[in-house]
Amino acid sequence: MSESDDDADAGSGTGDGDWSLPNDHESVREALIAWYEDGHREFPWRRTDxxxxxxxxxxxxxxxxxxxxxxxxxxxxxxxxxxxxxxxxxxxxxxxxxxxxxxxxxxxxxxxxxxxxxxxxxxxxxxxxxxxxxxxxxxxxxxxxxxxxxxxxNNGDAVVDTNVKRVAYRAFSIPDDDAAFEAAASELMPDGESRVWNNAIMELGGVACTQTPKCDEVGCPWREWCDAYASGDFTAPDVPTQPSFEGSRRQFRGRVIGTLREYDELELDTLGHRIRVDYAPDGEYGREWLTGLLEDLESDGLVDLETGEDGALVARLRR
Structure with a gap:
């Protein structure tokens, strides 16, 4: 990023009004990277390239x-x-x-x-x-x-995930707009430092600027620039919640694969009774429900379906 970029306001024309980042980009960057390098969560994939x-x-x-x-x-x-x-x-x-x-x-x-x-x-x-x-x-x-x-x-663009959006929205009042978040993240990231920068800003959102912020508790490095810290208003864009795994199609897809790994192939009703206790051939969670699940898995290339000699549908794990 050129020196002239540092001095320019960002955000015009995003569709949600003008916005700007702090003028002293370099201090903002240095504070975040120093905070990250001083002590971040140790995940093994952060120690490899x-x-x-x-x-x-x-x-x-x-x-x-x-x-x-x-x-x-x-x-x-x-x-x-x-x-x-x-x-x-x-x-x-x-x-x-x-x-x-x-x-x-x-x-x-x-x-x-x-x-x-x-x-x-x-x-x-x-x-x-x-x-x-x-x-x-x-x-x-x-x-x-x-x-x-x-x-x-070390060859990427600025990462914009849920954590980064939350940080940008709170710290610099970036509007809740994907184009604005992308522009702000790109403006902030120093050239040639995507590895440390993207790790650092995601870490900030993951441990400091969480849904319930921990600004002082973890020593957030952006407190002196942060609009939310100054105002006490820590609202953030709505984030879709992950649907419950228990009882979900994801859970039963996994059970189907696990069961077929053990038995290789099973007729429809036999498989149904093995993956859920409330399986009833003609019920809500019966043949129609299970067939739909198996057809999805077949489309994903994970199982094969065929009709047995007695006319019953048979599911087989694809090898």
């Missing part, structure tokens, strides 16, 4: 609390330490690991397996380094691609 290891952490973190991800991440990499090892793995084993560790939607495991194959077969075992190129990998969207580019190659 291996793009494969970082990709695994990013995919696992999409639906799982970070403290729970650590054990799963370490176990996954112990079993499949490289993209070559993962690409050679049986996909059912990868999906089974995902299910056993309650890591959310099983298709994320499938996509990770396929992405490893792409790296090996299309990129000669070397990860692409730019966010746009990383998006060519299966299941890797803009956010994940940018995170991998930032943390593995």
């Amino acid at each position: 291996d793009p494969y290891e970082i990709l695994v952490s990013e995919v696992m973190s999409q639906q799982t609390q970070l403290d729970r991800v650590v054990e799963a991440w370490e176990g996954f990499l112990e079993r499949w330490p490289t993209t070559a090892a993962l690409a050679d793995a049986d996909r059912a084993d990868v999906v089974g690991f995902w299910t056993d560790h309650s890591l959310g939607y099983n298709n994320r495991a499938k996509y990770l397996h396929e992405a490893a194959g792409q790296v090996e077969n299309e990129y000669d075992g070397e990860f692409p380094t730019a966010p746009d190129e990383l998006q060519e990998l299966m299941g890797v969207g803009p956010y994940t691609a940018n995170a991998v580019a930032s943390f593995a190659f």
Whole structure:
């Protein structure tokens, strides 16, 4: 970022009115980076610049609390330490690991397996380094691609996640508008420092500027510039809540995969009774419900459905 950028107000034309960041960008940056480097949460993926290891952490973190991800991440990499090892793995084993560790939607495991194959077969075992190129990998969207580019190659743009939006909204009164958040985050991030900066600002939102802020408790480095700290108004944009896992389709998708891993194939009603105690063939959670669930899993390439000799639908884990 040029010196003239530091002196300019940001935010004109976002659609939500003008806004500006503090004039002293450099002090704002230095304060945050110093706070982060002085003592942040120690996650093992923050100690590596291996793009494969970082990709695994990013995919696992999409639906799982970070403290729970650590054990799963370490176990996954112990079993499949490289993209070559993962690409050679049986996909059912990868999906089974995902299910056993309650890591959310099983298709994320499938996509990770396929992405490893792409790296090996299309990129000669070397990860692409730019966010746009990383998006060519299966299941890797803009956010994940940018995170991998930032943390593995120090080559990313400013990350804008829920935590970053909350920080920007409170600290600098950035309007609740995606374009404004993107512009503010880009303006703040120092050139060539996406690795430390994106880690630091997400850490700020994760431990200091939480839904119930802990400004003084954790020594927030932006208190002297923060509008919310000055006014005492810590409202923030509404954040959708994660739907409950208990009783969700995600939970029963996982149970289906886990059961078929054990029995390989089962008729519809037999499978239904094994995955939920209230299964009733003609009930609310019966054949129609289970068939829909299995068809989704078939579309994701995780199971095969066929009609048995007696006319009953049979589900089989795809290998």
